[in-house]
Amino acid sequence: MTTDAYMPRPEHHFTFGLWTVGNPGRDPFGDPVRPVLLPNVIVEKLGALGAYGVNFHDNDLVPRDATAAERDRLVREFKTALANSGMRVPMATTNLFGDPVFRDGAFTSNDGTVRRYALQKTMRAMDLGAEFGAEVYVFWGGREGVETNAAKDAREAMKWFRDALNFLCEYNIAQGYNFKLAIEPKPNEPRGDIFLPTIGHALALIYTLDHPDLVGLNPEVAHDTISGLDFTHGVAQAMEAGKLFHIDLNAQKPGRYDQDHRFGSEDVKQSFFLVKLLEDSGYAGMKHFDSHAYRTEDEAGVWDFAAGSMRSYLIFKEKVAAFHADPEIGQLLSALAERGAAPGARIGFTRDSQTIKDEQFDLPALRARGYAYERLDQLTMEILLGVR
Numbered sequence: 001m002t003t004d005a006y007m008p009r010p011e012h013h014f015t016f017g018l019w020t021v022g023n024p025g026r027d028p029f030g031d032p033v034r035p036v037l038l039p040n041v042i043v044e045k046l047g048a049l050g051a052y053g054v055n056f057h058d059n060d061l062v063p064r065d066a067t068a069a070e071r072d073r074l075v076r077e078f079k080t081a082l083a084n085s086g087m088r089v090p091m092a093t094t095n096l097f098g099d100p101v102f103r104d105g106a107f108t109s110n111d112g113t114v115r116r117y118a119l120q121k122t123m124r125a126m127d128l129g130a131e132f133g134a135e136v137y138v139f140w141g142g143r144e145g146v147e148t149n150a151a152k153d154a155r156e157a158m159k160w161f162r163d164a165l166n167f168l169c170e171y172n173i174a175q176g177y178n179f180k181l182a183i184e185p186k187p188n189e190p191r192g193d194i195f196l197p198t199i200g201h202a203l204a205l206i207y208t209l210d211h212p213d214l215v216g217l218n219p220e221v222a223h224d225t226i227s228g229l230d231f232t233h234g235v236a237q238a239m240e241a242g243k244l245f246h247i248d249l250n251a252q253k254p255g256r257y258d259q260d261h262r263f264g265s266e267d268v269k270q271s272f273f274l275v276k277l278l279e280d281s282g283y284a285g286m287k288h289f290d291s292h293a294y295r296t297e298d299e300a301g302v303w304d305f306a307a308g309s310m311r312s313y314l315i316f317k318e319k320v321a322a323f324h325a326d327p328e329i330g331q332l333l334s335a336l337a338e339r340g341a342a343p344g345a346r347i348g349f350t351r352d353s354q355t356i357k358d359e360q361f362d363l364p365a366l367r368a369r370g371y372a373y374e375r376l377d378q379l380t381m382e383i384l385l386g387v388r
Helices: 039-049 068-085 112-131 154-175 199-206 221-226 231-240 268-281 299-325 327-340 349-358 363-368 373-384
Strands: 014-017 053-057 091-093 136-140 180-184 215-217 287-289
Touching: 014 299, 039 053, 039 068, 039 299, 091 112, 112 154, 154 180, 154 199, 180 199, 199 215, 199 231, 221 231, 231 268, 268 299, 268 373, 287 299, 299 327, 299 373, 327 373
Parallel strands: 014 053, 014 287, 053 091, 091 136, 136 180, 180 215
Antiparallel strands: none
């Protein structure tokens, strides 16, 4: 395998956010360590690295206090940069967490006027995203939650959240935008507890909406890992439900603050199985790196981070191919498939109820039989460690 196999190309559908590579390294304990990168520069650099597209919050591109003339100029210049680099804007979103007005949430604020302002800001941001041809619109409810349950009735908050999503689905239809709307779950930070903390919570709400077909998920590696969940399982559930509209790739140590590290830089085995799921399923959507360079880095380190994110995915993709091509792994998986194809693999009650009720099971044999998962996992590790 040559180095060229790990070179990203637009057909890989790798994307970044203006806020990701543009992160200046500020954190709650320290000032920025890098100058702010202009959107047009970001587009040019990412295009040269082989990325497919770039995504943005409304405020990433157009500052919230910009005049109409300034907005038009920024949009015009950004369109020119995109055209020159061959880049696209596949996804857009709204910043509903930075302005102090959202201190108690946006769609779930106790203040009804704030909820209406959040809808206005989102509609305008959807207009902006549609102007750039974005197909997915993401909702991350970073301020939708509480620090104390005394402050808010979660039942009412869910009603407000549902009302907002129903409203925006109708706006999407009325404007003819054809956005897929995607909820991005997260359990905490910056709020003590955020509403819709997991993929499962979000799926449950989606099926209560007026237009559930329009709304899906944008899960993120770090957000599930923070709370100790297996991200691949959550993505598989969203995928099986037909609700994986977008995905955020990064890396995270369990139990830490939201680190947003370079994809593949922490749990190598979990990263492998995530790439395996995406590749085996034929996932054709965007692979968005919602992460940023270490605070230690200068601008050169930022582009090392971006290139490394894409390169790591392609390395894992090669490892997936090696996994499937390995003869011993193939034998173990075939044996498991044979067991799975035994009578009753897909059970229908009307057809099979009496057959199952009368079936005689060899319980001693079932109890004694192993599954060879130790060997399968060891072989997987040897593939990842490069010794097979």
